[in-house]
Amino acid sequence: MTDTSSSQGIPEPEGHSDLIDTEYEIGQSNVDGNVGPFGFDIHNPVFLISGLTIMAFVFYTLALPDQSGAMFSAMFTFVTTTFDWFFLSVGNIVVLFCLALIVLPVGSVRLGGVDATPDYSYVGWFAMLFAAGMGIGLMFYGVSEPMSHFSSALGGTAVGEDGLRTDWAPLGGAAGNEAEAIRLGMAATIYHWGLHPWAMYAVVALALALFTYNKGLPLTIRSAFYPLLGERVWGWPGHIIDILAVFATLFGLATSLGFGATQAASGLTLLFGSGVAEEGTRGFLGFAFGNTEGSGVADSGGLLVLLITVITAIALISVLRGLDGGVKILSEINMGLAILLLGFVLFVAPTMDILRGFISALGAYLEYLPALANPFGREDTNFVQGWTAFYWAWWISWSPFVGMFIARVSRGRTVREFLICVLLIPSLVCVLWMSVFGGTAIQQFVQDGYTAVVGAPLELKLFEMLAALPLASITSLVGIILVIVFFVTSSDSGSLVIDTITAGGKVDAPMPQRVFWCTFEGAVAIVLLLSAGGLASLQSMVISTGLPFAVVLLALCVCIWMGLRTERAAVKAAPAE
Amino acid sequence: MRRPKGCKRSFKLARPPFNDERGNIKTVFTHLMMPIDLAHTDQQVRATAVAHDMARHYGARLTFVGVTPAEPTSVARTPKEFAEKLSAFAHASGDDAIATHVVQAHDPTVDMDRHLTDAVGELKADLVVMASHIPQKFGFASHGGRLATHTSASILLVRGT
Numbered sequence: 001m002t003d004t005s006s007s008q009g010i011p012e013p014e015g016h017s018d019l020i021d022t023e024y025e026i027g028q029s030n031v032d033g034n035v036g037p038f039g040f041d042i043h044n045p046v047f048l049i050s051g052l053t054i055m056a057f058v059f060y061t062l063a064l065p066d067q068s069g070a071m072f073s074a075m076f077t078f079v080t081t082t083f084d085w086f087f088l089s090v091g092n093i094v095v096l097f098c099l100a101l102i103v104l105p106v107g108s109v110r111l112g113g114v115d116a117t118p119d120y121s122y123v124g125w126f127a128m129l130f131a132a133g134m135g136i137g138l139m140f141y142g143v144s145e146p147m148s149h150f151s152s153a154l155g156g157t158a159v160g161e162d163g164l165r166t167d168w169a170p171l172g173g174a175a176g177n178e179a180e181a182i183r184l185g186m187a188a189t190i191y192h193w194g195l196h197p198w199a200m201y202a203v204v205a206l207a208l209a210l211f212t213y214n215k216g217l218p219l220t221i222r223s224a225f226y227p228l229l230g231e232r233v234w235g236w237p238g239h240i241i242d243i244l245a246v247f248a249t250l251f252g253l254a255t256s257l258g259f260g261a262t263q264a265a266s267g268l269t270l271l272f273g274s275g276v277a278e279e280g281t282r283g284f285l286g287f288a289f290g291n292t293e294g295s296g297v298a299d300s301g302g303l304l305v306l307l308i309t310v311i312t313a314i315a316l317i318s319v320l321r322g323l324d325g326g327v328k329i330l331s332e333i334n335m336g337l338a339i340l341l342l343g344f345v346l347f348v349a350p351t352m353d354i355l356r357g358f359i360s361a362l363g364a365y366l367e368y369l370p371a372l373a374n375p376f377g378r379e380d381t382n383f384v385q386g387w388t389a390f391y392w393a394w395w396i397s398w399s400p401f402v403g404m405f406i407a408r409v410s411r412g413r414t415v416r417e418f419l420i421c422v423l424l425i426p427s428l429v430c431v432l433w434m435s436v437f438g439g440t441a442i443q444q445f446v447q448d449g450y451t452a453v454v455g456a457p458l459e460l461k462l463f464e465m466l467a468a469l470p471l472a473s474i475t476s477l478v479g480i481i482l483v484i485v486f487f488v489t490s491s492d493s494g495s496l497v498i499d500t501i502t503a504g505g506k507v508d509a510p511m512p513q514r515v516f517w518c519t520f521e522g523a524v525a526i527v528l529l530l531s532a533g534g535l536a537s538l539q540s541m542v543i544s545t546g547l548p549f550a551v552v553l554l555a556l557c558v559c560i561w562m563g564l565r566t567e568r569a570a571v572k573a574a575p576a577e
Numbered sequence: 578m579r580r581p582k583g584c585k586r587s588f589k590l591a592r593p594p595f596n597d598e599r600g601n602i603k604t605v606f607t608h609l610m611m612p613i614d615l616a617h618t619d620q621q622v623r624a625t626a627v628a629h630d631m632a633r634h635y636g637a638r639l640t641f642v643g644v645t646p647a648e649p650t651s652v653a654r655t656p657k658e659f660a661e662k663l664s665a666f667a668h669a670s671g672d673d674a675i676a677t678h679v680v681q682a683h684d685p686t687v688d689m690d691r692h693l694t695d696a697v698g699e700l701k702a703d704l705v706v707m708a709s710h711i712p713q714k715f716g717f718a719s720h721g722g723r724l725a726t727h728t729s730a731s732i733l734l735v736r737g738t
Contacts, residue, residue: 019654019655025651026649026650026651026654027650027651028651030651112647113655113657116647119647119683212648212649213647213648216649216654216655217649217654218648218649219648219649320687321687322683322684322686322687322688323683323684323687324683324684324688325687325688326687408648411647505648505649506650506651507646507648507650507684507685507686508646508650508685508686509686510686511686511687514686
């Protein structure tokens with residue numbers, strides 16, 4: 001018989017890339033076996049320590065709610081007030097670093113090798129970027145944040161007895177000047193949702209994609225530190241990095257799941273459960289769960305638990321259907337619904353005003369950006385510490401999860417294309433979203449004197465804004481579905497990420513592990529929701545983890561630079577070999 | 578071998594190639610496909626031997642199929658390296674005529690069955706020989722069962738190593 005051995009099926013040859021020469025074999029630290037019919041293949045000790053630490057923190061929070069709450073809250077306040085300058089500086093550095101990579105020659109390096117082709121189309125890719133990255137935040141803060149900054153800017157500045165400012169206005173505020181307050185409010189909002197957060201995600205994602213697809217290291221956070229730590233990344237320094245990432249991801253997801261459930265429950269209650277029983281106006285949810293007599297805010301544990309169970313169950317189905325059959329499809333559905341809602345609000349609101357507002361907001365952002373991003377000598381302490389530092393810590397604590405997920409779906413793009421698509425385009429979309437939702441709410445307040453949004457609790461502001469527009473019942477329902485599906489897409493992609501990290505970077509670990517993490521996350525969220533203040537205190541703790549990760553971000557910039565330089569040199573040298 | 582009671586021998590065992598009713602020469606199987614898990618080749622020795630023997634016996638082509646993600650795995654650090662290792666495995670199994678076919682999957686834990694089903698169609702395989710319940714990790718329906726449901730190929734599951 002002749003040699004007809006052939007290799008087909010790989011879409012394109014991967015081309016030359018600069019593999020790191022390491023003795024480490026993926027999975028060599030893993031323990032595998034079966035528990036009944038269910039197989040497992042987990043990293044030792046990352047899986048065990050992560051799981052046990054998470055449970056220990058949950059028990060601590062439940063057993064000593066007051067002490068733990070006070071401790072985490074003090075930790076959070078300390079981090080955001082003492083290190084506000086550091087967070088702002090790190091944010092600026094990563095933005096400048098990413099922008100530099102776009103224009104520098106190393107931007108031509110392709111993730112996955114010179115001949116790699118993208119795994120996903122632009123539509124699928126964008127949908128997944130958004131769904132994992134900040135979809136839910138856009139729903140939660142899309143209306144409330146521009147309104148808050150507008151109100152505080154309009155209120156002007158106030159100085160306390162100690163000479164420090166007591167107001168929450170960004171920069172110097174715009175006392176009594178509505179037009180300028182709108183511009184400043186939008187600029188401040190876009191600053192928090194635009195280039196800076198996406199640059200933080202992009203740095204983590206780029207580092208992971210580069211060291212996984214080009215350098216051949218496992219898809220886990222520690223791999224990105226290989227240039228700095230060398231073979232030590234496979235030992236305890238690497239274990240600690242991975243455990244921290246799992247910890248931040250799981251608690252980040254669980255606490256957000258809790259808050260998201262509160263928003264969805266409040267929306268549902270507003271639609272179907274509010275009203276007064278005696279007047280016969282109480283909706284069926286009010287009867288079913290005994291919550292909310294008129295306030296519209298969900299206070300029923302039963303409804304919240306039901307919602308988290310539903311979200312977790314859908315996430316579980318999505319996880320079982322995998323990246324293509326579950327996560328991607330849900331993300332695309334979500335993006336479609338979000339575009340519909342955005343288009344509807346843009347259409348029924350004063351369209352030209354909103355579009356003019358969009359251009360004006362972009363201009364205001366560029367104008368105020370240097371002042372807003374200045375880390376030193378700021379007088380608007382409340383704004384810098386309470387808003388910006390909070391956000392930066394929040395984005396950074398989420399960056400291992402979102403970054404790793406973005407890395408997983410970004411193979412085949414060049415660094416330049418990757419950064420333009422992960423940094424610039426999402427920032428623009430965020431500006432549009434904030435201009436439409438926040439802009440509409442501000443217009444309602446300024447032009448029509450509609451004050452319901454201003455007075456509404458945070459989780460209801462979106463629904464109050466929609467209530468003043470036509471077809472409010474339908475759009476509110478779409479809003480609730482969006483909140484729920486955004487959580488599902490965060491939950492399923494988060495489970496994939498945690499599973500991969502705790503399997504030592506194996507993306508083909510057994511299915512029961514994903515099921516375990518997805519269920520575990522839902523269970524933690526339910527337990528925390530039912531304990532008074534548990535969610536808020538643990539969220540404070542998670543955001544505090546943003547501080548060590550901020551240092552990690554800077555280290556990653558160095559690692560990316562080192563990795564890209566060797567990669568480009570190797571690719572250039574390849575034809576001569 | 579003793580026939581069960583009541584079971585009558587109604588036809589002669591055909592030797593490949595055999596003639597159909599009109600006298601045309603037919604082969605029993607033309608293309609055998611064997612999914613290979615490179616991480617557990619030690620557990621597929623028996624199935625590999627069966628696939629070899631059947632391919633020789635029927636004069637059929639034999640293709641080893643491997644599914645890999647783009648990310649580094651315990652088997653290979655790149656899909657290209659995976660393809661090389663699968664080829665090396667095919668050569669090492671003693672028959673130079675064995676072809677290899679590599680499928681790159683986004684999420685192999687979930688998509689394995691779909692990719693194997695697609696590979697059956699793409700290769701026009703009429704017999705799939707596979708080791709059963711390896712690596713016994715998925716806890717759900719077997720790959721062989723799903724292939725039998727979703728393809729028209731014959732499926733031979735080989736138990737034991």
